[in-house]
Amino acid sequence: MDEDSDAQVMLRVAAGDRKAFALLFDRYHASVARFAYRFVGDRARAEELTQDIFVKLYRNAKAYKPTAQFKTFLFRVATNHCLNEVRRGEYRVTRSTSSPADEDEKGVEAVDAQAERPDEAVAGRELERAVGEALQGMSERERAAFTMCRFEGMAYRDIATALEASEAAVKSLIHRATLAVARKVEALQAGIGPERSRA
Template sequence: MEQPTDNEIVQRVAAGDTEAFGIVVRRYSEPIFRLVAGMLGDRERAEEVTQECFIRAYEHLDRFRGGSALSTWLYRIAYNRAVDASRRRRFLRLGPEHARISTEDDAPRYGEEETAAVRRALDRLAPADRALIALYYEEERPVAEVAEITGLSVANVKVKLHRTRALLRKYMEKE
């Protein structure tokens, strides 16, 4: 059976099929959690914020106009909720259980020391900068979508990514 598109799901929920929103949650909970966890560095708090994101999305689904992809809209909600949570909790730490620095495909290229060094460098970044890195590199979102999610201009995202990469290199060199 073919999976419904995001727009079909939105239409079904709008027509009263509240169970259809579960498809959205199953489809996007993992990537949304990774983004939030990367920003907050606290698994428990990231789970709470991820849940809040989906509750907020469900409650305001009538505001989704389809001008962007549903995933972009969800990422925007998650990004904003995580920024709010990070403001409430000034001390943020990115733990190794949340960092997706290497995958099985690239694991042979990076040893434990290199991965730990990258995690420590990421830990030193501001939550918003970690979000840019997570969205662009880990979630492989295009720059235009990262701009839409974060509310920044495309040019600003490019500049911030460039500066953040330079900062990461600087942190790595100090290791």
């Protein structure tokens, strides 16, 4: 997607163009909803948070400067809102109540789990579960940095802007998160399985 196009659309939003806002909502709703879900572990609440995030985006449109990529601006708003929600202490990420359909919908884009045969499908779901457990065990900032990097393809400098942190801090967060995922995946590949790997 053309970030310059997004920037121009956002400037139209700042000028009060509601159709431009609807266009950005359509483009980024799914990404923001997945991002929010990884923080609260509840799909209905994640959708509410997504709506809140886009309301904040609209209200703060005039603060956007075209020198910054729109996606960075959006995920800064999303990160702050999700971190504030988690810090309230009401929500914690859980995976036990997720159905296989939920897992497939979220997807684990960080790992190539495309399956063409039934056995591959089972392995793919196990891999998703292992990565999900690794995400659950991360700090909120590690989860945010990892999600933006691995799932949204954002550069370290843009993640640093979204998290209001240094690039060095972001690299450290992503490194720790990546190691956590790698340990879960290695345990799965060794035949231990995501659940027993915590023993």
